Each structure stands twice: as C-alpha cells, then as structure tokens.
Amino acid sequence: MGRVKLSGLLVFIFFLTSGSPIWAKPSSCEDCHLKVTPGIVKDFHRSKMSETLTCASCHGREHQSANDVDKAKLPSIETCQRCHPKQAKQYMSGKHFLGWIALKAMPTTHLQPEAFIKGRKGCGGCHSLGATAEAKRQPDYPKYAMDCQNCHTRHAFSKAEAQEPEACMTCHMGFDHPQWEMWSSSKHGVIYRLDRLMGRAIDERRGPRCQTCHMPDGDHRVMTAWGFLGLRLPEKDKEWLSWRLTILKAFRVLDPQGKPTDRLEVIKAGKVARLTEEEWQAEREKMVRTCQRCHNSAFVKEQLHQADMMLREADRLFAQAIEIVASLRKEGIIKSEDNNPYPDLLRFYETPYKIEQLLYMMFMDYRMKTFQGAFHMNPDYTTWYGYAKMKKTLVEIKELAQKMRHQAQEKI
Ligand code: HEC
Ligand code: HEC
Ligand code: HEC
Ligand code: HEC
Ligand code: HEC
Ligand code: HEC
Ligand code: HEC
Ligand code: HEC
Incomplete structure (x- = not known):
C-alpha cells in the first residue's frame, strides 16, 4: 500500500513539475x-492563473501554519x-x-x-451570493460564499467549464426553476447536445445554450424581463392587471385596498420585479436581439408573445384560486394571525392549511412551469407539468373550500 501511495505521489509531482514555472520555485503554501x-494544489495547476499567481494572491500571506489557519483570507468579489x-x-x-x-x-x-440557510445544502446552497468584503463582515453571512467560483469552480477557474x-445546472434545476430540464429536452438543447456529441467545437454548435441567451458576448450581468416571479408592476391589459393586483395582494406587496406596503421596498432592493415599463422592455429587447442571431424578427416576436400569453392564462387561474382562499379568510373559516384576508404566499409552504398548501403548489410549481416552459420552448412542461396541473388544482381548491364551509356550518 505504502509503495503504491509513494509512487502515486512521485507521478503527481512529476505532473505538476512539467510546464509549471511556479513549481520550480515552490511557494511555502504549496x-x-x-x-x-x-x-486543491493539483486543481490550481490546471488554471491559467497558476502561471502568474500563487495561493497568496487570493488568500494573503498571514496564515503560514496549522496554528494560524483563521488568518487565511477567504476571497470576496473584490479579490477577483x-x-x-x-x-x-x-x-x-x-x-x-x-x-x-x-x-x-x-x-x-x-x-x-x-x-x-447558511450551509451549502439548503436555500444557502444556491443563494450564498453577493459576497463583497463588506457583506462578509456581517455576522449572519455564510463564511464560505459562492460568486465567481460558481461557474468557474475553484481551483481550476476555467473559462471553458x-x-x-452544465455550469448552470446545479442551481437552475428541480422543483421551482427547472430551466435545465426544460432546456436540455427542448429542440434547442437537443441540437446543442447532439452537436457536442458529434465533437463539434463550441462555436460550431447550432443550438443556443444558457450562456448564448443569458450572457451574450460574455456579459456577466444576468437579468430577464419577467424574472422568477413573473411580475411587472405597470400593466396596460386591464383584465390582466386585475389578476396581477390579486397576486400582489397575496404577495403582501399591496395591502387589501391595493396600496403599496413596506414589502415593496424589499422587492425593489432585491430587484424581484420589474417596476417600470422601460426596465422590462430593455431586457426583452436584448433577448429579442439574441434570438435574431438565428431567427427572423417576426418568428421571434410571435414566439415570445405566445409565451407572455401563457403566463397571462396562468395568472387568470391563479388569481381565481387566491380569491377563493381570501374569501375563506374573510369569513373566518381560515383563522388568520392578522386582519389581512389575503394569504401570505411569500411564506411559501409555512402554513398549516391544506388549501393554502395547494395554493403554494400552484404558485411555486405549476405557474412557474407554465411560463418558464414557454420561454424555454418546452411544450411538455408548459402543458402537462404546468397548465394542466393548475386546472386540476383549481378544481381541488374549489371542492375543498366547499367542504370547509360545510364543516364550519355544521359546527354552528
Ligand atoms: C505548514 C503548513 C501550512 C502552510 C505553510 C500553509 N498552510 Fe494553509 N492550511 C494549513 C492547514 C493545516 C489548514 C487547515 C486544514 C484543515 O483544517 O483541514 C490550512 C487551511 C488553509 C485555508 C482554508 C482556510 C479556511 O478558513 O477554510 C486556506 C485558504 C489556506 N490554508 C491557504 C494557505 C496559503 C495562501 C498559504 C501560504 C501563504 C498557506 N495556506 C500556507 C496548513 C498550511
Ligand atoms: C484566484 C484566487 C485563488 C487562488 C490563487 C487560490 N485560491 Fe483557494 N480559494 C479561492 C476561492 C474563491 C475559494 C472559495 C472561497 C469560499 O468558499 O468562500 C477558495 C477556497 C480555498 C480553501 C477552503 C475551501 C476548501 O475547499 O477547502 C482552501 C483550503 C484553499 N482555497 C487553498 C488554496 C491553496 C492551497 C492555493 C494555492 C495552491 C489556493 N487556494 C489558491 C480562490 C483562490
Ligand atoms: C492578481 C491578479 C488576479 C486575481 C486576483 C484573479 N485573477 Fe483570474 N486571471 C488573472 C490572469 C493573469 C489570468 C490569465 C489571463 C490569460 O492568460 O488570458 C486570469 C484568468 C482568469 C480566468 C480565465 C481562465 C481561462 O480558462 O481562460 C478566469 C475564469 C479567472 N481568471 C477567474 C478569476 C476569479 C474567479 C478570481 C477570484 C477568485 C480571479 N480570477 C482572481 C489574474 C488574476
Ligand atoms: C437548487 C438551488 C436553489 C435552492 C436550494 C433555493 N433556491 Fe431560490 N432560487 C434559485 C434560482 C436558480 C433562482 C432563480 C430562478 C429563476 O429566476 O427562475 C431562485 C430564486 C429565488 C427567489 C426569487 C429571487 C428574485 O429576485 O426573483 C427567492 C426569493 C428565492 N429563490 C428564495 C429561496 C428560498 C427561501 C429557498 C429555501 C427555502 C431557496 N430559494 C432555495 C435556486 C435555489
Ligand atoms: C453564471 C456563470 C458565471 C459566473 C457567476 C461568472 N462567470 Fe466568468 N465567465 C462565464 C462565461 C460563460 C464566460 C465565457 C464568456 C465568453 O463566452 O466569452 C466567462 C469568462 C470569464 C473570464 C474570461 C474572459 C475572457 O474572455 O478571457 C474571466 C476573467 C471571468 N469570466 C471572470 C469572472 C469573475 C471575476 C466573476 C465574478 C465576478 C465571474 N467570472 C463570474 C460565466 C460566469
Ligand atoms: C450557485 C447557483 C447558481 C448557478 C451555478 C447559476 N445560477 Fe443563475 N441564479 C441563481 C440564483 C439564486 C438566482 C436568483 C438570484 C436573485 O434572487 O437575485 C439566479 C438568477 C439567474 C437569472 C436571473 C433571473 C431573473 O430573475 O431575471 C438568470 C438569467 C440566471 N440566473 C442564469 C444563469 C446561467 C445562464 C447560469 C450558468 C451560466 C447560472 N445562472 C448559474 C443561482 C445560480
Ligand atoms: C433560446 C434562448 C434561451 C436559452 C438557450 C435559455 N434561456 Fe433562459 N430564458 C429565455 C427567455 C426568452 C426567458 C424569458 C425572458 C423574459 O422574461 O422576457 C428566459 C428566462 C430565464 C430565467 C428567468 C425565469 C424563467 O424561467 O422565465 C432563468 C433563470 C433562465 N432563463 C435560466 C436559463 C438557464 C439556466 C438555461 C440553460 C439550462 C437557459 N435559461 C436557457 C431564453 C433562453
Ligand atoms: C444560436 C442560434 C439560436 C438562437 C440564439 C435561438 N435559436 Fe431557436 N432554434 C435554433 C435552431 C437551430 C432551431 C431548430 C430548427 C428547427 O426546429 O428546425 C431552433 C428552433 C426554435 C424553435 C422551434 C422549436 C421546436 O420545438 O421545433 C423555436 C420556437 C425557437 N427556436 C425560438 C427561439 C427563441 C424565442 C429564441 C430567443 C429567445 C431563440 N429561438 C434563439 C437556433 C437558435
């Protein structure tokens, strides 16, 4: 065993030595x-940066031994x-x-x-972002954060990767944002992956990948018109506006009378919704230009318009369901902690009522899949994982509401 390990180490050292000027003068860190x-040392030598940088370039020199590990700096965005x-x-x-x-x-x-929240295995597993030096000084900020190293994983820090x-897959998958599943089984994804299988170089592959549409020309600013919640505040379509107002009341961004609450400020700070027409339009136009690299403008406008209309349909059903739950709260059949007749959907699954759990599924699961599927050209997600389930859930909510009213009357 010992011999095997030793020869493994020698091969390893040889591997590092070849073509690596740093190794000729090894740093004390390495x-x-x-x-x-x-x-970590091996991975770092895969990085282009190992030609000019040392461990200390990002972690500082203050830590020098096993006894002062807490002095090693963990990089912030400013480091890069x-x-x-x-x-x-x-x-x-x-x-x-x-x-x-x-x-x-x-x-x-x-x-x-x-x-x-803080670990890498719950919400924090995907959201430990925005780690500036200042943010990292706050006590509730996770010690180990992700940002640049999300896509350029440490310590290879590769552009090609x-x-x-797949660089997006670990986070953009699953229950409420299955962009990976939707894209990879769409025509776009399938064509891309087939070209890769056939050994074509990255710029010779016909299908667009996540980065083609969301990081055009290597732009590191990601942002879409509708965003995660599928919300914009200004709305010219009167009917759609009335459903949107219901949804915003259930997000508690508006009070039951339709006036903005403090939560609007929080939504603004996190850019969770587009607040002006221009803001929404600018993102949409950027996307249209990207599609036009491969499709004509009439085709693209038609495709994106249909996707908007699918979101509109989803909102119609969602608003109906919200009003049913709100009426149960108004009647006191669902006990609310405050006087607000609208449920608080931004508490997600934290509700003891089955009917509100159903509403949460409509919001986070089925409505998401309807419109995200539409924008990622995936008819199966849009229809069977999205819209069909919204319809089914609305029926269940109606039936349950009737039962709850019945039971409430029997008690009297
Ligand atoms: C004499 C040995 C030694 C030297 C020299 C050394 N380290 Fe370390 N380093 C350690 C040990 C031991 C740990 C803790 C490992 C563990 O807990 O598994 C560590 C941990 C770290 C960590 C992780 C810190 C954390 O909070 O997670 C970083 C980063 C680091 N070292 C970078 C460096 C850099 C940069 C240098 C050179 C300036 C360096 N090390 C020199 C032994 C050393
Ligand atoms: C280009 C900047 C950069 C260089 C150079 C660099 N690191 Fe890191 N290192 C990082 C980043 C980024 C992290 C992740 C920090 C986090 O999770 O908050 C990290 C994390 C670490 C950790 C703790 C996390 C873990 O996986 O254990 C250790 C230990 C470490 N580096 C050691 C080294 C050593 C040894 C070298 C030199 C061979 C080195 N680093 C060179 C950027 C760098
Ligand atoms: C001291 C300067 C310095 C720091 C700090 C630094 N880099 Fe670099 N980085 C470089 C240099 C130099 C190159 C190589 C440029 C080249 O050859 O094209 C490079 C290249 C890269 C590349 C392209 C690699 C490739 O495969 O083409 C990535 C990605 C990268 N760095 C990410 C990071 C990240 C992430 C951090 C912070 C954790 C960071 N860098 C910190 C100097 C730095
Ligand atoms: C698997 C990774 C992952 C986990 C775990 C995760 N999220 Fe997310 N979250 C994402 C991604 C990716 C997005 C962006 C999706 C999109 O825009 O479609 C997102 C978006 C959000 C947004 C919307 C942000 C906005 O500005 O529009 C909120 C709020 C949010 N998540 C909260 C949570 C909470 C709370 C938890 C834990 C209960 C959680 N997330 C767990 C990956 C994750
Ligand atoms: C969401 C994924 C993602 C994140 C996060 C990310 N990058 Fe990149 N990065 C990419 C992609 C994709 C490319 C290749 C762009 C292209 O096609 O030219 C790239 C390219 C680079 C390059 C090489 C540029 C060149 O053309 O040689 C550097 C340097 C770099 N990124 C640094 C960073 C730094 C610094 C951060 C954090 C502030 C960061 N990246 C965060 C995806 C990401
Ligand atoms: C570490 C997990 C992680 C990785 C990896 C990741 N993302 Fe994200 N992404 C998120 C989270 C979390 C959000 C929501 C951020 C927020 O709430 O501000 C998000 C938001 C976005 C958004 C904005 C959606 C909106 O609200 O407008 C786009 C677009 C996006 N990501 C694209 C990508 C692409 C493309 C890649 C790969 C090149 C990628 N992401 C890699 C976690 C990740
Ligand atoms: C053909 C272009 C294209 C490709 C490829 C693509 N997207 Fe998108 N993506 C869009 C469009 C269009 C939207 C909606 C933009 C809007 O709101 O106007 C969108 C929206 C998003 C959003 C916001 C929420 C949503 O789903 O509507 C995220 C996050 C996202 N994409 C991530 C990804 C990831 C991750 C991949 C790869 C697995 C990917 N996208 C592949 C075009 C694309
Ligand atoms: C890098 C080139 C490229 C980009 C960018 C691109 N597409 Fe495509 N798209 C293709 C190719 C190639 C096909 C397959 C052609 C076919 O189905 O015959 C395709 C097919 C489609 C299809 C038909 C899907 C099917 O199932 O038959 C739609 C719809 C579509 N694209 C919409 C868009 C939209 C909307 C955008 C921008 C958000 C976009 N595309 C961006 C290359 C691209």
Missing part, C-alpha cells in the same frame, strides 16, 4: 498544502475584481449578485432552521 489539501474589473462590474449589476438579498427578503427565510450549460 509545499505544505500538497500534504494538507493535495487536490482587482484583476478582472470588467466581469466583476457586470456581475454586480445583475441578478446573481442579489441572490442573498432576495433570499433574506422572503418572510419564509426567517422561519427556516439556520442550517438550511463556465461556457458549458
């Missing part, structure tokens, strides 16, 4: 870390910004940078056990 964390100001500036003007702020803005977040759609 000397010791080759024993402590050999994987020093040498990559363009990418950092773009990144900080986009949505990823606001991931932690948007998370903290949700009332549900404060109801979750700490391990689910970040260009593949």
Whole structure:
C-alpha cells in the first residue's frame, strides 16, 4: 500500500513539475498544502492563473501554519475584481449578485432552521451570493460564499467549464426553476447536445445554450424581463392587471385596498420585479436581439408573445384560486394571525392549511412551469407539468373550500 501511495505521489509531482514555472520555485503554501489539501494544489495547476499567481494572491500571506489557519483570507468579489474589473462590474449589476438579498427578503427565510440557510445544502446552497468584503463582515453571512467560483469552480477557474450549460445546472434545476430540464429536452438543447456529441467545437454548435441567451458576448450581468416571479408592476391589459393586483395582494406587496406596503421596498432592493415599463422592455429587447442571431424578427416576436400569453392564462387561474382562499379568510373559516384576508404566499409552504398548501403548489410549481416552459420552448412542461396541473388544482381548491364551509356550518 505504502509503495503504491509513494509512487502515486512521485507521478503527481512529476505532473505538476512539467510546464509549471511556479513549481520550480515552490511557494511555502504549496509545499505544505500538497500534504494538507493535495487536490486543491493539483486543481490550481490546471488554471491559467497558476502561471502568474500563487495561493497568496487570493488568500494573503498571514496564515503560514496549522496554528494560524483563521488568518487565511477567504476571497470576496473584490479579490477577483482587482484583476478582472470588467466581469466583476457586470456581475454586480445583475441578478446573481442579489441572490442573498432576495433570499433574506422572503418572510419564509426567517422561519427556516439556520442550517438550511447558511450551509451549502439548503436555500444557502444556491443563494450564498453577493459576497463583497463588506457583506462578509456581517455576522449572519455564510463564511464560505459562492460568486465567481460558481461557474468557474475553484481551483481550476476555467473559462471553458463556465461556457458549458452544465455550469448552470446545479442551481437552475428541480422543483421551482427547472430551466435545465426544460432546456436540455427542448429542440434547442437537443441540437446543442447532439452537436457536442458529434465533437463539434463550441462555436460550431447550432443550438443556443444558457450562456448564448443569458450572457451574450460574455456579459456577466444576468437579468430577464419577467424574472422568477413573473411580475411587472405597470400593466396596460386591464383584465390582466386585475389578476396581477390579486397576486400582489397575496404577495403582501399591496395591502387589501391595493396600496403599496413596506414589502415593496424589499422587492425593489432585491430587484424581484420589474417596476417600470422601460426596465422590462430593455431586457426583452436584448433577448429579442439574441434570438435574431438565428431567427427572423417576426418568428421571434410571435414566439415570445405566445409565451407572455401563457403566463397571462396562468395568472387568470391563479388569481381565481387566491380569491377563493381570501374569501375563506374573510369569513373566518381560515383563522388568520392578522386582519389581512389575503394569504401570505411569500411564506411559501409555512402554513398549516391544506388549501393554502395547494395554493403554494400552484404558485411555486405549476405557474412557474407554465411560463418558464414557454420561454424555454418546452411544450411538455408548459402543458402537462404546468397548465394542466393548475386546472386540476383549481378544481381541488374549489371542492375543498366547499367542504370547509360545510364543516364550519355544521359546527354552528
Ligand atoms: C505548514 C503548513 C501550512 C502552510 C505553510 C500553509 N498552510 Fe494553509 N492550511 C494549513 C492547514 C493545516 C489548514 C487547515 C486544514 C484543515 O483544517 O483541514 C490550512 C487551511 C488553509 C485555508 C482554508 C482556510 C479556511 O478558513 O477554510 C486556506 C485558504 C489556506 N490554508 C491557504 C494557505 C496559503 C495562501 C498559504 C501560504 C501563504 C498557506 N495556506 C500556507 C496548513 C498550511
Ligand atoms: C484566484 C484566487 C485563488 C487562488 C490563487 C487560490 N485560491 Fe483557494 N480559494 C479561492 C476561492 C474563491 C475559494 C472559495 C472561497 C469560499 O468558499 O468562500 C477558495 C477556497 C480555498 C480553501 C477552503 C475551501 C476548501 O475547499 O477547502 C482552501 C483550503 C484553499 N482555497 C487553498 C488554496 C491553496 C492551497 C492555493 C494555492 C495552491 C489556493 N487556494 C489558491 C480562490 C483562490
Ligand atoms: C492578481 C491578479 C488576479 C486575481 C486576483 C484573479 N485573477 Fe483570474 N486571471 C488573472 C490572469 C493573469 C489570468 C490569465 C489571463 C490569460 O492568460 O488570458 C486570469 C484568468 C482568469 C480566468 C480565465 C481562465 C481561462 O480558462 O481562460 C478566469 C475564469 C479567472 N481568471 C477567474 C478569476 C476569479 C474567479 C478570481 C477570484 C477568485 C480571479 N480570477 C482572481 C489574474 C488574476
Ligand atoms: C437548487 C438551488 C436553489 C435552492 C436550494 C433555493 N433556491 Fe431560490 N432560487 C434559485 C434560482 C436558480 C433562482 C432563480 C430562478 C429563476 O429566476 O427562475 C431562485 C430564486 C429565488 C427567489 C426569487 C429571487 C428574485 O429576485 O426573483 C427567492 C426569493 C428565492 N429563490 C428564495 C429561496 C428560498 C427561501 C429557498 C429555501 C427555502 C431557496 N430559494 C432555495 C435556486 C435555489
Ligand atoms: C453564471 C456563470 C458565471 C459566473 C457567476 C461568472 N462567470 Fe466568468 N465567465 C462565464 C462565461 C460563460 C464566460 C465565457 C464568456 C465568453 O463566452 O466569452 C466567462 C469568462 C470569464 C473570464 C474570461 C474572459 C475572457 O474572455 O478571457 C474571466 C476573467 C471571468 N469570466 C471572470 C469572472 C469573475 C471575476 C466573476 C465574478 C465576478 C465571474 N467570472 C463570474 C460565466 C460566469
Ligand atoms: C450557485 C447557483 C447558481 C448557478 C451555478 C447559476 N445560477 Fe443563475 N441564479 C441563481 C440564483 C439564486 C438566482 C436568483 C438570484 C436573485 O434572487 O437575485 C439566479 C438568477 C439567474 C437569472 C436571473 C433571473 C431573473 O430573475 O431575471 C438568470 C438569467 C440566471 N440566473 C442564469 C444563469 C446561467 C445562464 C447560469 C450558468 C451560466 C447560472 N445562472 C448559474 C443561482 C445560480
Ligand atoms: C433560446 C434562448 C434561451 C436559452 C438557450 C435559455 N434561456 Fe433562459 N430564458 C429565455 C427567455 C426568452 C426567458 C424569458 C425572458 C423574459 O422574461 O422576457 C428566459 C428566462 C430565464 C430565467 C428567468 C425565469 C424563467 O424561467 O422565465 C432563468 C433563470 C433562465 N432563463 C435560466 C436559463 C438557464 C439556466 C438555461 C440553460 C439550462 C437557459 N435559461 C436557457 C431564453 C433562453
Ligand atoms: C444560436 C442560434 C439560436 C438562437 C440564439 C435561438 N435559436 Fe431557436 N432554434 C435554433 C435552431 C437551430 C432551431 C431548430 C430548427 C428547427 O426546429 O428546425 C431552433 C428552433 C426554435 C424553435 C422551434 C422549436 C421546436 O420545438 O421545433 C423555436 C420556437 C425557437 N427556436 C425560438 C427561439 C427563441 C424565442 C429564441 C430567443 C429567445 C431563440 N429561438 C434563439 C437556433 C437558435
């Protein structure tokens, strides 16, 4: 066993030596870390940065031994910004940078056990973002954060890795944002992946990948017109506006009379909704230009318009369901902690009532899939995981409301 390990180490050292000028003059950090964390040293030597940087370039020199580990600096966005100001500036003007702020803005977040927020395995597993030096000084900020190293994983920090759609997969998948599943089984995704299988170079692949549409020309600012919640505040379509107002009351962004609440400020800070027509339009036009690299403008406008109309249909059903639950609260059949007849949907699943759980599924699961599927050209998600389930759930909510009223009357 010992011999095998030793020869493995020799091969490993040989591997590092070849073509690596740093190794010719090993840094004290690497000397010791080759024993402590050999994987990290090896990964770092895959990075282009190992040609000019050392461990200390990002972690400082203050920590020098096992006894002063707490002196090692963990990088913030500014660490990378020093040498990559363009990418950092773009990144900080986009949505990823606001991931932690948007998370903290949700009332549900404060109801979750700490391990689910700070660790890398609950909400914090995807939302530990926006780690500037200042943010990291706040006591409730996670010690280990993600930002640049999300897509350029440490310590290889590779551009090629970040260009593949799998770089987005760990976060943009699953229950409420299955963009990975939707894209990878759409025509776009299938064509992209087939070209890759056939060994075509990245710019020779016909289908668009996540980065083609969301990081055009390598722009690190990610932001869409509708966003996660599918909300914009100004609305010219009168009917749609009336449903939107109901939804906003259930997000408690508006009070029952339709006046803005304090929560609007929080929504603004996290850019959770587009607040002006121009803001929405600018993002949409950027996307249209991207589609037009491969499709004609009439085709693109038609496709995106249909997707908007699918969201409109989803909102029609969703608003109906919300008003049914609100009427039960008004009648006192559902006991509310405050006098607000609208449920608080931004508490997500934190409600003891089955009917409100159904409403939560309509919001986070089925409505999301309807419109996200539409924008990612996936007819199965839009129809069977989305719209069909909204219809089914609305029937269940109606039936349950009737039962609850019945039971309430029997008690009297
Ligand atoms: C004599 C050995 C030694 C030297 C020299 C050394 N380290 Fe370390 N380092 C350690 C040990 C031991 C740990 C803790 C490992 C553990 O807990 O598993 C550590 C941990 C770290 C951590 C993680 C800190 C954290 O809070 O998670 C970083 C980053 C780090 N070292 C960077 C460096 C850099 C940069 C240098 C050179 C300036 C350096 N190390 C030099 C032994 C060393
Ligand atoms: C280009 C900047 C950069 C360089 C150079 C760099 N690191 Fe890191 N390192 C990072 C980032 C980013 C993280 C992740 C920080 C976080 O999770 O908050 C990290 C985390 C770490 C950790 C703690 C996390 C873990 O997985 O254990 C250790 C240990 C570490 N680095 C050691 C090293 C060593 C040893 C070297 C040199 C071989 C090195 N680093 C070079 C940026 C760098
Ligand atoms: C001291 C300056 C410096 C710092 C700090 C720094 N970089 Fe770099 N980075 C470089 C240099 C130099 C290159 C190589 C440029 C080249 O050869 O094209 C590079 C290249 C890169 C590349 C492209 C790699 C490739 O495969 O083409 C990425 C990605 C990258 N850095 C990410 C980061 C991240 C993330 C951080 C912070 C954790 C960081 N850098 C911190 C100097 C730095
Ligand atoms: C698997 C990774 C992952 C986990 C776990 C996760 N999220 Fe998210 N979250 C995302 C992604 C990705 C988005 C953006 C999705 C989109 O726009 O479609 C997002 C969006 C959000 C938004 C909307 C932000 C906005 O500005 O529009 C909020 C709020 C949010 N998440 C809260 C939470 C809470 C609370 C939890 C834990 C109960 C959680 N998330 C768990 C990945 C995750
Ligand atoms: C959401 C994924 C993602 C995140 C997060 C991300 N990058 Fe990138 N990065 C990419 C992609 C994709 C490319 C390739 C862009 C292109 O096609 O030119 C890239 C390219 C780069 C390059 C190489 C530029 C060049 O053309 O040589 C650098 C340097 C870089 N990123 C630094 C950063 C820094 C610094 C951060 C954090 C502020 C960061 N990245 C965060 C995805 C990301
Ligand atoms: C570490 C997890 C993670 C990775 C990896 C990741 N994202 Fe995200 N992404 C998020 C979270 C969390 C949000 C929501 C941020 C917020 O609330 O401000 C988000 C938001 C977005 C948005 C904005 C949606 C809106 O509200 O307008 C886009 C677009 C996006 N991501 C695209 C990508 C792409 C493309 C990649 C891969 C190149 C990627 N993301 C990689 C976690 C991630
Ligand atoms: C063909 C272009 C295209 C590709 C490829 C693409 N998207 Fe999108 N994406 C869109 C459009 C269009 C929207 C909606 C934009 C709007 O609101 O106007 C969108 C919206 C989003 C959003 C916001 C919420 C939503 O789903 O509506 C996120 C997050 C996102 N995309 C992530 C991804 C990820 C991750 C991938 C790869 C797995 C990906 N996208 C692939 C075009 C694309
Ligand atoms: C990099 C080139 C490229 C970009 C950018 C692109 N597409 Fe496509 N798209 C294709 C290719 C190639 C096909 C497959 C052609 C076919 O189905 O015959 C396709 C097919 C489609 C289809 C038909 C899907 C099906 O199931 O048959 C729709 C709808 C579509 N694209 C809409 C869009 C929209 C909307 C955008 C922008 C958000 C966009 N595309 C961006 C290359 C692209």
